[in-house]
Amino acid sequence: MSTTIRSTRARRVTTTMAVLGVATLGLTACGPAVGASSPGASAAATDWAAIEPAESISFWTNHPGGSQAIEQELVDGFTEETGIEVEIVTAGANYEEVSQRFQTAQTSGDVGDLVVMSDATWFTNHVNGSLLAVDDVFAAAGGDTATYNATLFDDYLYEDAHYAVPYARSTTIYYYNEDHYAQAGLTEAPTTWDEVRANSQALIDAGVTETAFSFPPAEDYPAWMMNNLVWSYGGGWSDEWDASAVTSEGTVQAVQFAQDAVQDGWANVSSGSPADDFAAGATSQFIGSTGSLGGVTETAAFEVGVAFLPGGPVEQELVVPTGGAGIAISSASTPEEQLAAAMLADHLTSAENTVAFSSETGYMPVRSDADASALYAENPNFEVAVNQLETRTRTQDYMRVFLPGGDLALATALQRILTTDADVEEALAALQTELEGLYENDLRPQLEG
Amino acid sequence: MPTTNPHRRRQRRRDALVFVAFAGPNLLLIAAFIYFPLLSNVYYSTLNWRMGATTATSAGLDNYVRLFTSPQGVEMWRVTITFTVVTVVASMVLGLLVALALNHRIPGVTAGRTAIFSPYVLSGVGVGMVWNFIFDPQLGLLGHVLRAFGARSPEWYLDSDLALVMVMIVYIWKNLGFCAVVFLAGLQSIPSDLIEAARIDRAGAVRRFFKLTLPLLSPTVFFLTVTTILSSMQAFDILKIMTPSGNGTNTIVFELFLQGFGPYQNAGYAAAISVVLFVVLFAITAFQLRFVEKRVHYA
Numbered sequence: 080m081s082t083t084i085r086s087t088r089a090r091r092v093t094t095t096m097a098v099l100g101v102a103t104l105g106l107t108a109c110g111p112a113v114g115a116s117s118p119g120a121s122a123a124a125t126d127w128a129a130i131e132p133a134e135s136i137s138f139w140t141n142h143p144g145g146s147q148a149i150e151q152e153l154v155d156g157f158t159e160e161t162g163i164e165v166e167i168v169t170a171g172a173n174y175e176e177v178s179q180r181f182q183t184a185q186t187s188g189d190v191g192d193l194v195v196m197s198d199a200t201w202f203t204n205h206v207n208g209s210l211l212a213v214d215d216v217f218a219a220a221g222g223d224t225a226t227y228n229a230t231l232f233d234d235y236l237y238e239d240a241h242y243a244v245p246y247a248r249s250t251t252i253y254y255y256n257e258d259h260y261a262q263a264g265l266t267e268a269p270t271t272w273d274e275v276r277a278n279s280q281a282l283i284d285a286g287v288t289e290t291a292f293s294f295p296p297a298e299d300y301p302a303w304m305m306n307n308l309v310w311s312y313g314g315g316w317s318d319e320w321d322a323s324a325v326t327s328e329g330t331v332q333a334v335q336f337a338q339d340a341v342q343d344g345w346a347n348v349s350s351g352s353p354a355d356d357f358a359a360g361a362t363s364q365f366i367g368s369t370g371s372l373g374g375v376t377e378t379a380a381f382e383v384g385v386a387f388l389p390g391g392p393v394e395q396e397l398v399v400p401t402g403g404a405g406i407a408i409s410s411a412s413t414p415e416e417q418l419a420a421a422m423l424a425d426h427l428t429s430a431e432n433t434v435a436f437s438s439e440t441g442y443m444p445v446r447s448d449a450d451a452s453a454l455y456a457e458n459p460n461f462e463v464a465v466n467q468l469e470t471r472t473r474t475q476d477y478m479r480v481f482l483p484g485g486d487l488a489l490a491t492a493l494q495r496i497l498t499t500d501a502d503v504e505e506a507l508a509a510l511q512t513e514l515e516g517l518y519e520n521d522l523r524p525q526l527e528g
Numbered sequence: 529m530p531t532t533n534p535h536r537r538r539q540r541r542r543d544a545l546v547f548v549a550f551a552g553p554n555l556l557l558i559a560a561f562i563y564f565p566l567l568s569n570v571y572y573s574t575l576n577w578r579m580g581a582t583t584a585t586s587a588g589l590d591n592y593v594r595l596f597t598s599p600q601g602v603e604m605w606r607v608t609i610t611f612t613v614v615t616v617v618a619s620m621v622l623g624l625l626v627a628l629a630l631n632h633r634i635p636g637v638t639a640g641r642t643a644i645f646s647p648y649v650l651s652g653v654g655v656g657m658v659w660n661f662i663f664d665p666q667l668g669l670l671g672h673v674l675r676a677f678g679a680r681s682p683e684w685y686l687d688s689d690l691a692l693v694m695v696m697i698v699y700i701w702k703n704l705g706f707c708a709v710v711f712l713a714g715l716q717s718i719p720s721d722l723i724e725a726a727r728i729d730r731a732g733a734v735r736r737f738f739k740l741t742l743p744l745l746s747p748t749v750f751f752l753t754v755t756t757i758l759s760s761m762q763a764f765d766i767l768k769i770m771t772p773s774g775n776g777t778n779t780i781v782f783e784l785f786l787q788g789f790g791p792y793q794n795a796g797y798a799a800a801i802s803v804v805l806f807v808v809l810f811a812i813t814a815f816q817l818r819f820v821e822k823r824v825h826y827a
Contacts, residue, residue, distance in 0.1 A: 111577050111584040179789050182580025203793055207581040296686055297775055350665045350685045361666060483578070484792040487773055494775070498686045513599075520594070521794050524576055524585050 125414045127219030132419035139170035139191030141177045143247035144440030157426045192412040193420040197404040202481040205242045211408040212240035222425030226448045230472045243405035245445035249370040257382035259287045259363040268386030279345035292346040293353035293362040302479050302489035304366045306400040309333040311391025317478035322514040326507045335503045348497045369464040373441035385460040387467045399471040488513050573800035579793050591800035608780045612760040618700045623707025631715045645705035656769030659698045688776025714748030
């Protein structure tokens with residue numbers, strides 16, 4: 080009897096172990112490969128000369144700047160020209176949603192061939208091994224990357240390869256209410272942050288406005304909008320992966336300047352969007368995306384003035400961060416689809432089509448050989464934006480655009496500093512610790528893996 | 529050696545086959561779509577893994593340690609506990625008061641019940657968007673009303689403490705109707721002769737409520753305690769719509785979203801959060817069933 084019980088127990092234990100073993104194998108088989116290097120990094124180079132473009136591909140987009148119609152028009156032109164069918168997929172309401180869908184779709188393999196990626200989302204997808212370096216495939220597709228605006232194209236450069244091409248690109252620019260300026264006797268837009276303060280005080284003293292300048296809230300990319308201020312003081316959000324720049328003297332002084340501005344009453348932090356407040360006449364000046372130029376000009380019941388972003392005590396010239404989105408090619412697509420996607424990317428961003436896209440959306444033409452004179456005639460402020468792009472821009476700091484959660488950490492800290500009497504140095508020191516923690520925990524193992 | 533009747537053995541085998549035939553497909557589906565993802569999630573919680581990445585590194589229990597020791601983790605627990613306690617208590621107390629008010633035969637009571645219950649069936653996304661139009665300090669209804677009285681609107685969206693208060697108000701407003709209707713059903717199931725007898729014995733209204741009504745409502749209170757805690761701890765839609773990046777409103781489920789699918793893209797840490805959420809909800813429910821139910825008076 081005891082033998083039977085023992086054998087029954089043994090059978091149960093064996094069965095349990097077998098089930099657990101199968102379950103464990105199943106779990107590890109379905110999950111990511113632990114400790115392996117990224118497949119994107121180890122993939123063999125494709126012989127593009129032997130590849131024919133696919134007959135149909137998909138284009139995942141959020142239609143930035145309300146571009147649904149113009150995207151369809153450009154894609155129709157591409158199909159007519161090449162015979163390649165393109166399925167346009169609305170993959171999200173904003174850049175983050177497109178990226179989230181692209182990431183979660185990696186497990187199913189049903190991903191877009193050409194995908195809109197913002198300045199803050201492409202890098203993590205590259206680290207995941209989900210993006211194809213575009214340099215070779217573009218050359219194979221007969222595309223020309225040399226005529227892209229160099230700063231915009233190099234925003235997608237990491238370790239000697241580009242992982243996207245510029246598409247719906249913007250910079251920040253200085254907006255001011257020309258009517259308010261005239262009423263306050265101001266004739267010139269500010270060129271330095273000291274002049275911003277002086278003009279703002281003049282606007283308030285003249286009784287023209289209660290809020291002369293608006294900083295954005297955490298939801299409206301304050302780290303991007305305030306990059307100009309920080310750079311102009313010689314600071315930054317990081318020096319590549321070194322977050323100590325966030326507690327540098329320049330950054331502390333710049334953020335202190337912003338906090339003082341709010342506490343002195345000539346600036347506020349918008350509870351919604353500074354662009355909306357400005358267009359409604361509730362604030363006289365703000366720094367916003369050039370992508371808002373069309374919408375603000377259309378909505379505002381006053382003359383909208385734009386100017387180059389102000390400089391500061393340390394840096395006067397290179398104080399303009401780029402932004403917006405590019406288009407990237409999925410590494411999960413077949414080489415045939417990748418080649419066709421490169422052809423589509425080149426078509427969407429050709430000198431002629433980038434102007435058409437800009438005309439409909441307000442984003443910047445991304446080719447240096449684009450003839451934007453028609454745009455300038457339509458909206459003279461656009462010329463200011465393009466001139467600024469050509470002379471004042473620099474690529475953004477790694478910790479804001481490359482570090483997952485980095486922009487949110489910066490935004491949350493900036494909002495807290497600007498809306499309370501928090502000690503700036505202490506708050507930025509805590510921010511540095513948070514950024515370093517995010518980098519050490521979440522990104523460095525992957526970069527070094 | 530024990531001997532077994534061959535007939536009984538055949539019968540048992542036949543029963544087992546019938547069981548497998550009927551229950552097998554369902555068990556297979558449950559295993560594939562419930563238990564397998566559940567176990568997978570436990571496995572993912574031990575990885576340092578970014579959503580979408582085909583590779584990951586082993587993290588051991590680091591994600592769990594971080595959840596309980598990092599400043600962000602501690603803040604998440606503070607917000608979750610505050611949100612859950614306030615919304616559960618407020619929804620139940622206010623729901624009971626509303627139910628007591630509606631438990632009278634007065635004109636318009638049916639319309640009142642419908643009005644009170646209707647927010648509960650509305651989409652949380654729609655509710656959040658509508659309340660955004662109310663709370664917006666510049667353009668919102670509340671701001672206009674306050675300005676009419678010479679006051680300024682609080683900065684609901686910029687101040688993280690006020691942001692939490694704001695989402696709690698909206699959440700309570702939305703869920704109050706459910707508590708009220710369930711309490712109303714509980715009140716109407718109390719035998720009227722008991723109340724009548726207490727009244728004849730000259731028990732006052734307050735005494736009748738605390739000594740008779742409330743004890744007889746204890747099954748309802750128990751049911752609502754379980755369901756509102758579970759639903760409050762899983763609140764997400766209103767929080768996401770009103771505070772998209774979680775300014776002081778990072779409850780456990782919202783933090784799970786931000787970490788796994790939002791800006792952090794840290795799927796391993798998000799998996800650890802979801803495992804802990806499962807354990808916490810399981811423990812709360814088991815505790816309530818084991819200990820609290822014993823004190824419930826079923827009529």
